[in-house]
Amino acid sequence: MSLNNIIPFSEEQKATPGSCSTRTVTLIVPVYNEEESIQPFLDKVSPVVNGIATGVKFDILFVNDGSRDATERLILSAASCRSDISLINLSRNFGKEAALYAGMCHAKGAAVIPLDVDLQDPPEVIVEMIARWRDGAKVVNACRARRPGDSWLKKATANAFYRVFNTLAEQPIPRGVGDFRLFDREVVQAICQLGERSRFNKALFSWVGFEAEEITYERPARAAGETRWSYWKLWKLALDGIFASTTVPLRIWTYFGIFMALVSLAYSAVILGNTLLFGVDVPGYASTLILILVFGGMNMFALGIIGEYIGRIYTEVRQRPVYIIRSLHPSTETEV
Template identity: 60%
Template sequence: MIQLSPTSKEFEKFDGISLIVPVYNEALSIAQFCQSVTCALKGLCNFEIVFINDGSRDDTERTIESIMHDDSLFPITLVNLSRNFGKEAALASGMQRARGEAVIPMDVDLQDPPELIPEMIEKWKAGAKIVNARRIDRSEDSFFKRTSAKIFYYIYNTMTEYPIPKNVGDFRLLDRVVVESILTIGERSRFNKGIFNWVGYETSEVTFSRPNRDTGSSKWSCWKLIKLALDGLFTSSTLPLRIWTYLGLTMVFLSMIYGLIIFFTTLIFGRDVPGYASTVLLILTFGALNMIALGIMGEYIGRIYEEVRQRPLYIIRSINRTF
């Protein structure tokens, strides 16, 4: 089934919290996640879980269905996508089907601890429309991941008009009014961390130390992280394009100065035939700059192409519910 607007039944008012949980080959983590969420939220508030099965190839779908059929203590929605569309698209799908007064995207591996949700709800009830969960300890991450994250946040927040908070992932509480604002954004090259911050509204924060993953393994390869970082940079800022305007003007100015130097030194002292090395150096330098400029323009053109095609962000194969 192609992406559709949610039906009226899907959007019957739900007096509680919606947890959006994208899953991809996470069959081993689901039961423990549901148990932890129940322990953290039982007696505190009503809640539902919206699982987005992002094209899993293991027993993820059957595991969730078995929990749904065992008289679950809370409503569960299982959205099965036709293939793996990626976490950004899966989160968008979940937001369209979450019915709660507030929405919390989180991972199923319990690295986003459910025990933090009560504190987030307190901040929300105190008036915050967005409650970010910021990691204060990333020691469980590899050196490469910690370093690359620091570099990304620095570059992104330097380039963009709307910086994102450091060490804050998708795990946060979003009020219904924020979710409705996000759902009006139809772009296909999505970077949800940037979108969550771009919409504005009153923001608060809770902090936590991220625990180690108990089961399964991360599905984020180095290439996927690089692609996500590029999506974030090129969908949130046009500075990379403007840089080449500034660089071009600078090169023109320097070329004029260099030309004047050559002219006067030749006029006064005469000049031998230019050397081979300097000529090759200039050709290689300007060739490299041209290739980089073309690459950056290609990144933007590729994203324009995706928007122009107007393909759906995701395709839904089936939806199961317990309400």
């Protein structure tokens, strides 16, 4: 089975937004141990998408990211009764970034909308997304105006991440916008051509450009189940996002090293002049130890940043696939 296939343009997908032909929109839903959320999600999404004006039809593409519970069985059970549901089973848990990439590479719609199965991405927002898309927007970002379901710590760390990332990154990402967006097929094609292994989708979505519009919504609490995102996983995702999107941390330490070299040279000149003019002072143990510890700690920190980049270089040069597919349902693949 070929990996990372990109679905080509169909005649339907090439139609202009204003055409009267029926166009398909694919909802991409990554799932990992979400057996409690599958049925509530379908019950909530189906009436919304079925009620959208004529000219648009929907299909739902679940990406099972190595679930170990009954998630796969429940999706297959729903798919046996509905022709608009399909499923990609990955061979193990590759992470949400890889699962979303797999979904985008296999989505067949003229537009795609990634959304979470926990219903924190309200399906009602899709109506406005479709309206903006039909008016010509290539990307429609859904911005979270309020997040009442999140703790103050999660809100604070999220705001801090956006500030740090947008300060360092060459291409900023919109604050408060997650993966819940609409992408025209042209944008999907561009995103799927980006083959890096260390993926931070929010940065990639911004990097490809295209005309983007923004709508706001209030993010509710989870409808069922528990989040899989611990603070440790969020921390690792933040590091991936920064180190995969910019080399500014390396540049900062280059400038800092030059600054410290100049300061050290000036200080050495002062010590030398003081010794020649006034003789040798009794060396201070405390000041020497402090200097050793401070500079040693800074060196280790700098080496850690360099190590983060080297680790990502190692991941890229191995050229392993971003994901591996165990099975597809329906089993027939679109020929490319």
